[in-house]
Amino acid sequence: MSLYGALRTSVSGMNAQSNKLGTISENIANSSTTGYKKASTEFSSLIVQSGASEYNSGSVNTDIKYSVSQQGTTKNTTSNTDLMVQGDGFFVVQDASGSTMLTRAGSFTVDASTGNLVNSAGYTVMGYDISGGQDPSVVVNGTGGLVPINLQNVALAAVPTTSGTFKANLPSSDTVVAAANLPSANAATATYSQKSSISTYDNLGNEVILDVYFTKTADATVGPPATSSTWEMTMYNQADAASSTAPFPYTSAAVSTTAMTFDTSGQIASGTSVTFTVPNGQSVTLDTSKMTSLNTTYSPEAPMNGSPPSAASDVKVSKDGTVYAVDGNGNTTNLFKIPLANVASPDNLTPVAGNAYQVNLDSGPLQIGFAGDAGFGTVVSNALENSNVDMASELTDMIVAQRDYTANSKVFQTGTELLDVLMNLKR
Incomplete structure (x- = not known):
């Protein structure tokens, strides 16, 4: 057995447990972060070729995985622009440089300076403009046609009587x-x-x-x-x-x-x-099918549709992702339609700052659709997706990682002492 090999193996073990403690620490820190997906450390052994009479210890390698496809619990809110994807799919957002990313964190608010709907990281929510009554022209494998959802100075047109x-x-x-x-x-x-x-x-x-x-x-x-x-x-x-x-x-x-x-x-x-x-x-x-001519008094009722133009009193989002404004008379006007995006392997998406993800070769190409379509979930308004971190499991894993780190350090300590014995043989 190589003493130096034992030292290197124990060091790789301590590094691996350090990585595990790092993911546990991040998970615990983000246990209250909207839409956060927990990270986990997967271990794999690296084998070094040994002879018939001598064993050379290898080492351990780590691979970080994210449970992106695991749904978090629901937290109800009072904001109409707080959105949650129930099921598969991601909101499409864009950063200041124009890079497209995906996110499950739907805590959206209207930016005071631009009027765009943004999340807590400042990423702008993208959607299709349907204010003219047109159907959205969807590029199923790309983000063409998407525009920032802007809710600044939303005003409703007149509704003529029909x-x-x-x-x-x-x-x-x-x-x-x-x-x-x-x-x-x-x-x-x-x-x-x-x-x-x-x-x-x-x-x-x-x-x-x-x-x-x-x-x-x-x-x-x-x-x-x-x-x-x-x-x-x-x-x-x-x-x-x-x-x-x-x-x-x-x-x-x-x-x-x-x-x-x-x-x-x-x-x-x-x-x-x-x-x-x-x-x-x-x-x-x-x-006029309810008119009568009986020996009683004249008693007219005449409900009619139509209304004058007025400023929007509220903005709401339906479960199919349609963003619409409501005026004081209860009339609605469609403004945007929020699409959902998905990939073949969500757990292999690349995480980036701001609780978002980018598409890569391992995740598979981007696919665009709408809430309720096959392969996509629904959009829930006045709700957010909680982190999928289980605090009890994280604390348990932390204790196990601490124990394993200590055990690896004892191997390193023992190897060092044996080297000291070997060095003292010369004295």
Whole structure:
């Protein structure tokens, strides 16, 4: 046995245990770091060729592995921009030099100077701009088309009115109005049975008030033969009224005129849908299928969509990675879509500062997709992924490494003493 070989072997053992203690120390230090993946030290023996009558001790080598593919536990938060990947995949981020990296640490905030969404290391989250309503053009094996997610001065466009419902009872006791005096004739002598006004919005978000007139044109008869009652629904732009007290004649033609018929039970038989165009706005489909004509009071309800432009009151992220703004009226506008990236062997990614990773030959090439696609997890908002470090296991491993380091040092000490004995033989 070579004494020098024993010394070298024990030194390699102490170095290996030092590496193990180093990974344990890093794991414990980062046990509260969002998205941190624990490091581990793997040992492998290096064999030196020995003769039949003499043994030459080898040494031990270490290899550092990272448990990147192991999911950490969930920590709920109150921030909408705190994101977590549930399942496989990474967020794509970019540093100041433009280098692309992957991360599981989703504690994102808006940078005050640029408006970009960044993580705690200052890396910018990348996504596809879908604010124009277009589908993202995804490069499945690269980062082409990705832009920084910028949430500075987010404002929502106007939402023009496109649909609504008008529900009311038209009293069956109302008097029939002659054709010459119907609101659709737009004469100064126009007479109507019931009137309401509804609010709509044009393409620029301007409010357009429409005056809605219901006028009875024929009574129902019991028969024989039984006949239905008929009504006329006419709408005008209130801005075209002659005055608030005597609106007729309006300066422009009616926005819409629709005939309605009600059966002998007072239920609507025709005219269940009205289509008209808001001045300077969109075509609107108005559902009138709930109208009735019974012997009771006029009771209108008219919920309509549409809203004026307003600043965003909140920004949220859906589980498919869509970043959207919400205004005070509850209307939403899609802004960006956050992709997820993955590689064939996540545990072989190269770790870099800032709790991020870079692709290398061992990890396999980058693949881009979206949350919910095959091979990708989902995005969870108001949540973060905790470190996957198990403190109890780390403390146990630390005790074992300390013991093994001490044992290797004893081998080195013993080898040194034997060399001293060998040297003293000459004296």
